[in-house]
Protein backbone atom coordinates (compact mmCIF):
# COMPACT_ATOMS: atom_id res chain seq x y z
CA UNK A 1 0.00 0.00 0.00
CA UNK A 2 1.49 3.32 -1.07
CA UNK A 3 1.97 6.10 1.43
CA UNK A 4 0.51 9.53 0.75
CA UNK A 5 2.23 12.55 2.23
CA UNK A 6 0.66 16.00 2.40
CA UNK A 7 2.11 19.35 3.44
CA UNK A 8 -0.81 20.92 5.28
CA UNK A 9 -0.26 24.68 5.42
CA UNK A 10 -1.93 27.20 7.71
CA UNK A 11 -1.42 30.76 8.92
CA UNK A 12 -0.48 29.36 12.33
CA UNK A 13 0.77 25.84 12.93
CA UNK A 14 1.11 24.84 16.56
CA UNK A 15 2.39 21.63 18.08
CA UNK A 16 1.62 22.73 21.65
CA UNK A 17 5.22 23.64 22.45
CA UNK A 18 6.89 27.06 22.23
CA UNK A 19 5.28 29.47 19.81
CA UNK A 20 3.17 28.61 16.77
CA UNK A 21 4.91 28.78 13.41
CA UNK A 22 3.21 31.47 11.33
CA UNK A 23 2.64 30.41 7.71
CA UNK A 24 3.88 26.99 8.74
CA UNK A 25 3.12 23.43 7.84
CA UNK A 26 2.27 20.02 9.22
CA UNK A 27 3.35 17.07 7.10
CA UNK A 28 0.88 14.21 7.41
CA UNK A 29 1.52 10.69 6.14
CA UNK A 30 -1.48 8.51 5.31
CA UNK A 31 -1.50 4.75 4.86
CA UNK A 32 -4.44 2.40 4.37
CA UNK A 33 -5.76 2.60 7.88
CA UNK A 34 -3.84 5.27 9.66
CA UNK A 35 -2.49 8.78 9.34
CA UNK A 36 0.29 10.29 11.39
CA UNK A 37 2.07 13.61 11.65
CA UNK A 38 5.66 13.52 10.36
CA UNK A 39 6.69 17.11 10.93
CA UNK A 40 5.57 20.44 12.42
CA UNK A 41 7.47 23.54 11.30
CA UNK A 42 8.47 25.62 8.30
CA UNK A 43 7.09 24.95 4.85
CA UNK A 44 10.48 25.48 3.16
CA UNK A 45 12.03 22.76 5.30
CA UNK A 46 9.11 20.42 4.67
CA UNK A 47 9.30 20.99 0.90
CA UNK A 48 13.02 20.18 0.99
CA UNK A 49 12.60 16.98 3.00
CA UNK A 50 9.45 15.69 1.30
CA UNK A 51 9.61 17.09 -2.26
CA UNK A 52 7.01 14.60 -3.51
CA UNK A 53 4.41 15.53 -0.89
CA UNK A 54 1.26 17.24 -2.08
CA UNK A 55 0.38 20.61 -0.59
CA UNK A 56 -2.91 21.73 0.84
CA UNK A 57 -4.01 25.06 2.31
CA UNK A 58 -5.81 24.48 5.62
CA UNK A 59 -6.53 28.13 6.34
CA UNK A 60 -6.31 29.76 9.76
CA UNK A 61 -4.60 27.21 12.01
CA UNK A 62 -3.65 23.61 12.73
CA UNK A 63 -3.16 22.79 16.41
CA UNK A 64 -4.29 20.61 19.30
CA UNK A 65 -8.02 21.27 19.82
CA UNK A 66 -8.64 24.63 21.52
CA UNK A 67 -10.18 25.11 24.97
CA UNK A 68 -13.24 27.11 26.08
CA UNK A 69 -12.00 28.27 29.48
CA UNK A 70 -15.13 30.08 30.63
CA UNK A 71 -18.79 29.25 30.07
CA UNK A 72 -22.03 29.12 32.08
CA UNK A 73 -23.81 26.10 30.61
CA UNK A 74 -26.91 26.59 32.76
CA UNK A 75 -27.63 29.91 30.99
CA UNK A 76 -27.77 28.27 27.56
CA UNK A 77 -31.50 28.88 27.01
CA UNK A 78 -31.32 32.55 28.02
CA UNK A 79 -32.08 35.16 25.35
CA UNK A 80 -29.01 37.03 24.10
CA UNK A 81 -28.64 40.48 25.68
CA UNK A 82 -26.95 43.48 24.07
CA UNK A 83 -27.18 46.16 26.73
CA UNK A 84 -25.27 47.46 29.74
CA UNK A 85 -23.63 45.10 32.22
CA UNK A 86 -26.21 46.08 34.83
CA UNK A 87 -29.11 45.38 32.45
CA UNK A 88 -27.52 42.01 31.71
CA UNK A 89 -27.33 41.11 35.41
CA UNK A 90 -31.02 42.04 35.81
CA UNK A 91 -31.86 39.81 32.82
CA UNK A 92 -29.90 36.89 34.31
CA UNK A 93 -31.74 37.27 37.63
CA UNK A 94 -35.13 37.46 35.89
CA UNK A 95 -34.29 34.41 33.74
CA UNK A 96 -33.37 32.49 36.89
CA UNK A 97 -36.55 33.52 38.74
CA UNK A 98 -38.57 32.37 35.72
CA UNK A 99 -37.02 28.91 36.05
CA UNK A 100 -34.79 29.19 32.98
CA UNK A 101 -31.59 28.04 34.68
CA UNK A 102 -30.91 24.43 35.50
CA UNK A 103 -30.35 20.99 34.11
CA UNK A 104 -32.17 21.28 30.78
CA UNK A 105 -30.26 24.43 29.90
CA UNK A 106 -26.97 22.84 30.97
CA UNK A 107 -27.67 19.80 28.77
CA UNK A 108 -28.29 22.06 25.77
CA UNK A 109 -25.10 23.99 26.55
CA UNK A 110 -22.98 20.87 26.90
CA UNK A 111 -24.25 19.56 23.55
CA UNK A 112 -23.24 22.85 21.92
CA UNK A 113 -19.80 22.88 23.56
CA UNK A 114 -19.17 19.27 22.42
CA UNK A 115 -20.17 20.15 18.82
CA UNK A 116 -17.74 23.08 18.84
CA UNK A 117 -14.81 20.64 18.96
CA UNK A 118 -13.03 21.92 22.07
CA UNK A 119 -10.80 19.53 23.98
CA UNK A 120 -11.72 20.90 27.42
CA UNK A 121 -13.88 23.56 29.01
CA UNK A 122 -14.37 25.43 32.27
CA UNK A 123 -18.00 25.74 33.40
CA UNK A 124 -19.26 27.92 36.25
CA UNK A 125 -21.98 25.91 38.00
CA UNK A 126 -24.63 27.54 40.19
CA UNK A 127 -26.88 24.55 40.89
CA UNK A 128 -26.06 21.30 42.75
CA UNK A 129 -28.23 19.20 40.46
CA UNK A 130 -26.29 20.48 37.44
CA UNK A 131 -22.99 19.84 39.23
CA UNK A 132 -23.93 16.24 40.02
CA UNK A 133 -25.04 15.61 36.45
CA UNK A 134 -21.89 17.14 34.95
CA UNK A 135 -19.63 15.10 37.23
CA UNK A 136 -21.39 11.89 36.15
CA UNK A 137 -20.66 12.48 32.45
CA UNK A 138 -17.85 10.33 31.01
CA UNK A 139 -15.32 11.53 28.45
CA UNK A 140 -15.31 15.16 29.52
CA UNK A 141 -12.22 17.18 30.25
CA UNK A 142 -11.96 20.40 32.20
CA UNK A 143 -13.29 21.97 35.38
CA UNK A 144 -16.76 22.48 36.88
CA UNK A 145 -16.38 25.50 39.17
CA UNK A 146 -18.89 25.77 42.04
CA UNK A 147 -20.12 29.37 42.13
CA UNK A 148 -20.28 31.33 45.38
CA UNK A 149 -22.15 34.64 45.76
CA UNK A 150 -22.29 36.08 49.30
CA UNK A 151 -21.58 39.82 49.58
CA UNK A 152 -22.47 40.21 53.27
CA UNK A 153 -19.45 39.64 55.55
CA UNK A 154 -21.86 38.54 58.31
CA UNK A 155 -22.54 35.43 56.19
CA UNK A 156 -18.87 34.59 55.59
CA UNK A 157 -18.41 31.81 58.17
CA UNK A 158 -21.74 30.13 57.49
CA UNK A 159 -21.31 30.23 53.71
CA UNK A 160 -17.73 29.00 54.00
CA UNK A 161 -18.87 25.94 55.96
CA UNK A 162 -21.58 25.25 53.38
CA UNK A 163 -19.06 25.52 50.54
CA UNK A 164 -16.69 23.07 52.26
CA UNK A 165 -19.56 20.58 52.68
CA UNK A 166 -20.70 21.01 49.08
CA UNK A 167 -17.19 20.59 47.66
CA UNK A 168 -16.64 17.45 49.73
CA UNK A 169 -19.77 15.90 48.26
CA UNK A 170 -18.91 17.00 44.72
CA UNK A 171 -15.33 15.74 44.90
CA UNK A 172 -16.59 12.32 45.97
CA UNK A 173 -18.42 12.14 42.64
CA UNK A 174 -15.44 13.00 40.43
CA UNK A 175 -14.63 10.28 37.92
CA UNK A 176 -11.22 9.71 36.34
CA UNK A 177 -12.47 10.45 32.83
CA UNK A 178 -14.68 13.36 33.80
CA UNK A 179 -14.63 16.97 34.94
CA UNK A 180 -12.66 18.10 37.97
CA UNK A 181 -14.35 20.13 40.72
CA UNK A 182 -13.26 23.76 41.12
CA UNK A 183 -14.44 26.84 42.95
CA UNK A 184 -15.67 30.19 41.62
CA UNK A 185 -16.15 33.08 44.02
CA UNK A 186 -18.24 35.10 41.54
CA UNK A 187 -16.56 38.53 41.67
CA UNK A 188 -14.74 40.81 44.13
CA UNK A 189 -17.94 42.79 44.81
CA UNK A 190 -20.30 39.81 45.16
CA UNK A 191 -18.22 37.88 47.70
CA UNK A 192 -17.27 39.62 50.95
CA UNK A 193 -13.62 40.24 51.76
CA UNK A 194 -13.38 37.73 54.64
CA UNK A 195 -15.06 35.02 52.56
CA UNK A 196 -12.85 35.75 49.53
CA UNK A 197 -9.77 35.31 51.69
CA UNK A 198 -11.00 32.05 53.16
CA UNK A 199 -12.06 30.61 49.81
CA UNK A 200 -8.71 31.47 48.23
CA UNK A 201 -6.89 29.77 51.10
CA UNK A 202 -9.19 26.75 50.83
CA UNK A 203 -8.47 26.47 47.12
CA UNK A 204 -4.74 26.78 47.64
CA UNK A 205 -4.65 24.19 50.43
CA UNK A 206 -6.74 21.66 48.52
CA UNK A 207 -5.41 22.12 44.99
CA UNK A 208 -8.80 23.34 43.80
CA UNK A 209 -8.91 25.26 40.52
CA UNK A 210 -10.22 28.78 41.16
CA UNK A 211 -11.99 31.11 38.74
CA UNK A 212 -13.16 34.70 39.44
CA UNK A 213 -14.83 37.35 37.26
CA UNK A 214 -12.88 40.58 37.72
CA UNK A 215 -12.31 43.99 36.12
CA UNK A 216 -15.12 43.39 33.65
CA UNK A 217 -16.90 46.77 33.45
CA UNK A 218 -16.21 50.46 34.05
CA UNK A 219 -18.90 50.41 36.76
CA UNK A 220 -16.91 47.75 38.65
CA UNK A 221 -13.83 49.98 38.61
CA UNK A 222 -15.92 52.91 39.84
CA UNK A 223 -17.37 50.85 42.68
CA UNK A 224 -13.88 49.95 43.92
CA UNK A 225 -12.55 53.48 43.41
CA UNK A 226 -15.36 55.53 44.91
CA UNK A 227 -18.10 53.16 46.07
CA UNK A 228 -20.84 54.61 43.88
CA UNK A 229 -22.21 54.33 40.35
CA UNK A 230 -24.44 51.90 38.42
CA UNK A 231 -23.15 48.75 40.11
CA UNK A 232 -23.82 50.18 43.57
CA UNK A 233 -27.32 51.11 42.43
CA UNK A 234 -27.87 47.64 40.98
CA UNK A 235 -26.83 45.78 44.10
CA UNK A 236 -28.42 48.19 46.56
CA UNK A 237 -28.65 46.80 50.10
CA UNK A 238 -26.69 43.70 49.10
CA UNK A 239 -23.60 45.89 49.02
CA UNK A 240 -24.39 47.45 52.39
CA UNK A 241 -21.09 46.52 54.01
CA UNK A 242 -18.92 47.04 50.94
CA UNK A 243 -16.35 49.82 51.42
CA UNK A 244 -14.33 50.93 48.40
CA UNK A 245 -10.64 50.19 48.77
CA UNK A 246 -9.67 52.89 46.29
CA UNK A 247 -7.74 50.22 44.39
CA UNK A 248 -8.37 48.66 41.01
CA UNK A 249 -10.44 45.45 41.18
CA UNK A 250 -7.29 43.36 40.57
CA UNK A 251 -5.37 45.46 43.12
CA UNK A 252 -8.13 44.74 45.62
CA UNK A 253 -7.88 40.96 45.02
CA UNK A 254 -4.10 41.21 45.43
CA UNK A 255 -4.51 43.11 48.73
CA UNK A 256 -6.65 40.24 50.07
CA UNK A 257 -4.03 37.66 49.12
CA UNK A 258 -6.34 36.08 46.55
CA UNK A 259 -3.76 36.18 43.73
CA UNK A 260 -1.52 33.91 45.79
CA UNK A 261 -3.90 31.08 44.90
CA UNK A 262 -3.22 31.83 41.19
CA UNK A 263 -6.89 32.07 40.26
CA UNK A 264 -8.02 32.14 36.66
CA UNK A 265 -9.32 35.69 36.18
CA UNK A 266 -12.24 36.13 33.78
CA UNK A 267 -12.46 39.31 31.65
CA UNK A 268 -9.59 41.44 33.04
CA UNK A 269 -10.59 44.32 30.76
CA UNK A 270 -10.04 47.23 33.16
CA UNK A 271 -6.49 46.74 34.37
CA UNK A 272 -3.45 48.98 34.58
CA UNK A 273 0.21 48.07 34.05
CA UNK A 274 0.66 47.28 37.74
CA UNK A 275 -2.32 44.90 37.66
CA UNK A 276 -0.98 43.05 34.64
CA UNK A 277 2.42 42.76 36.32
CA UNK A 278 0.76 41.31 39.43
CA UNK A 279 -1.23 38.86 37.33
CA UNK A 280 1.85 37.68 35.46
CA UNK A 281 3.91 37.24 38.64
CA UNK A 282 1.14 35.30 40.38
CA UNK A 283 0.91 32.80 37.52
CA UNK A 284 -2.79 33.60 37.10
CA UNK A 285 -4.31 33.18 33.65
CA UNK A 286 -6.74 35.76 32.26
CA UNK A 287 -9.71 34.57 30.19
CA UNK A 288 -10.59 36.88 27.31
CA UNK A 289 -14.29 36.88 26.28
CA UNK A 290 -14.39 39.54 23.53
CA UNK A 291 -17.93 38.88 22.26
CA UNK A 292 -19.41 39.18 25.76
CA UNK A 293 -17.44 42.40 26.33
CA UNK A 294 -18.78 43.76 23.03
CA UNK A 295 -22.40 42.77 23.77
CA UNK A 296 -22.30 44.50 27.16
CA UNK A 297 -20.19 47.45 25.98
CA UNK A 298 -17.68 46.92 28.77
CA UNK A 299 -14.58 48.02 26.84
CA UNK A 300 -11.61 46.58 24.92
CA UNK A 301 -9.37 43.99 26.56
CA UNK A 302 -5.78 45.36 26.48
CA UNK A 303 -4.31 42.41 24.58
CA UNK A 304 -1.01 44.17 23.84
CA UNK A 305 -0.44 45.04 27.53
CA UNK A 306 -0.84 41.41 28.57
CA UNK A 307 1.44 40.36 25.70
CA UNK A 308 4.10 42.91 26.67
CA UNK A 309 4.17 41.52 30.22
CA UNK A 310 4.19 37.91 29.06
CA UNK A 311 0.97 37.18 30.97
CA UNK A 312 -0.95 34.08 29.92
CA UNK A 313 -4.29 34.70 28.21
CA UNK A 314 -6.99 32.12 27.43
CA UNK A 315 -10.33 32.38 25.63
CA UNK A 316 -13.87 31.75 26.86
CA UNK A 317 -17.29 32.28 25.36
CA UNK A 318 -19.07 33.28 28.58
CA UNK A 319 -22.79 32.38 28.51
CA UNK A 320 -25.38 32.45 25.73
CA UNK A 321 -26.84 35.43 27.62
CA UNK A 322 -24.02 37.65 26.35
CA UNK A 323 -22.61 35.58 23.48
CA UNK A 324 -24.28 34.41 20.26
CA UNK A 325 -22.74 30.92 20.51
CA UNK A 326 -20.53 28.70 22.66
CA UNK A 327 -17.97 28.32 19.85
CA UNK A 328 -14.56 29.44 21.15
CA UNK A 329 -13.25 29.73 17.58
CA UNK A 330 -15.79 32.50 17.00
CA UNK A 331 -14.31 34.17 20.09
CA UNK A 332 -10.83 34.05 18.56
CA UNK A 333 -12.17 35.46 15.27
CA UNK A 334 -13.80 38.31 17.22
CA UNK A 335 -10.52 39.00 19.01
CA UNK A 336 -8.68 39.14 15.71
CA UNK A 337 -11.16 41.70 14.37
CA UNK A 338 -11.06 43.69 17.61
CA UNK A 339 -7.30 43.86 18.14
CA UNK A 340 -6.12 43.94 14.50
CA UNK A 341 -2.35 44.26 14.19
CA UNK A 342 -1.98 44.35 17.99
CA UNK A 343 -2.52 40.57 18.12
CA UNK A 344 -0.62 38.04 15.99
CA UNK A 345 -2.39 34.97 14.66
CA UNK A 346 0.14 32.77 16.47
CA UNK A 347 -0.54 34.52 19.77
CA UNK A 348 -4.30 34.10 19.38
CA UNK A 349 -3.97 30.38 18.62
CA UNK A 350 -1.51 29.80 21.46
CA UNK A 351 -3.90 31.54 23.88
CA UNK A 352 -6.88 29.44 22.79
CA UNK A 353 -4.88 26.22 23.15
CA UNK A 354 -2.08 26.48 25.70
CA UNK A 355 -3.64 29.40 27.60
CA UNK A 356 -6.88 27.46 27.87
CA UNK A 357 -5.23 24.34 29.23
CA UNK A 358 -3.25 26.42 31.73
CA UNK A 359 -6.40 28.24 32.83
CA UNK A 360 -7.89 24.87 33.75
CA UNK A 361 -4.71 23.57 35.39
CA UNK A 362 -4.06 21.03 32.65
CA UNK A 363 -1.06 20.12 30.48
CA UNK A 364 -1.20 21.00 26.78
CA UNK A 365 -1.15 17.96 24.49
CA UNK A 366 1.70 17.90 21.98
CA UNK A 367 1.62 17.25 18.27
CA UNK A 368 4.93 15.93 17.12
CA UNK A 369 6.39 13.22 14.85
CA UNK A 370 4.21 10.13 15.20
CA UNK A 371 1.14 11.84 16.64
CA UNK A 372 -2.06 10.50 15.03
CA UNK A 373 -3.41 13.03 12.55
CA UNK A 374 -6.79 12.70 14.26
CA UNK A 375 -5.32 14.77 17.13
CA UNK A 376 -4.91 17.76 14.82
CA UNK A 377 -7.68 20.36 14.87
CA UNK A 378 -8.23 22.21 11.59
CA UNK A 379 -9.61 25.60 12.54
CA UNK A 380 -12.83 26.89 10.95
CA UNK A 381 -11.98 30.61 10.68
CA UNK A 382 -12.15 31.68 7.02
CA UNK A 383 -9.84 34.25 5.39
CA UNK A 384 -12.49 36.97 5.74
CA UNK A 385 -12.80 36.29 9.49
CA UNK A 386 -16.14 34.48 9.33
CA UNK A 387 -16.36 31.17 11.19
CA UNK A 388 -17.66 28.05 9.49
CA UNK A 389 -20.10 26.41 11.93
CA UNK A 390 -19.03 23.08 13.41
CA UNK A 391 -20.61 20.38 11.30
CA UNK A 392 -20.33 17.05 13.03
CA UNK A 393 -22.03 16.28 16.30
CA UNK A 394 -20.11 14.02 18.66
Ligand SMILES: [Zn+2]
Pocket residue numbers: 070071072213266318319
Ligand atom coordinates in the same frame (compact mmCIF):
# COMPACT_ATOMS: atom_id res chain seq x y z
ZN1 LIG B 1 -19.00 34.71 33.12
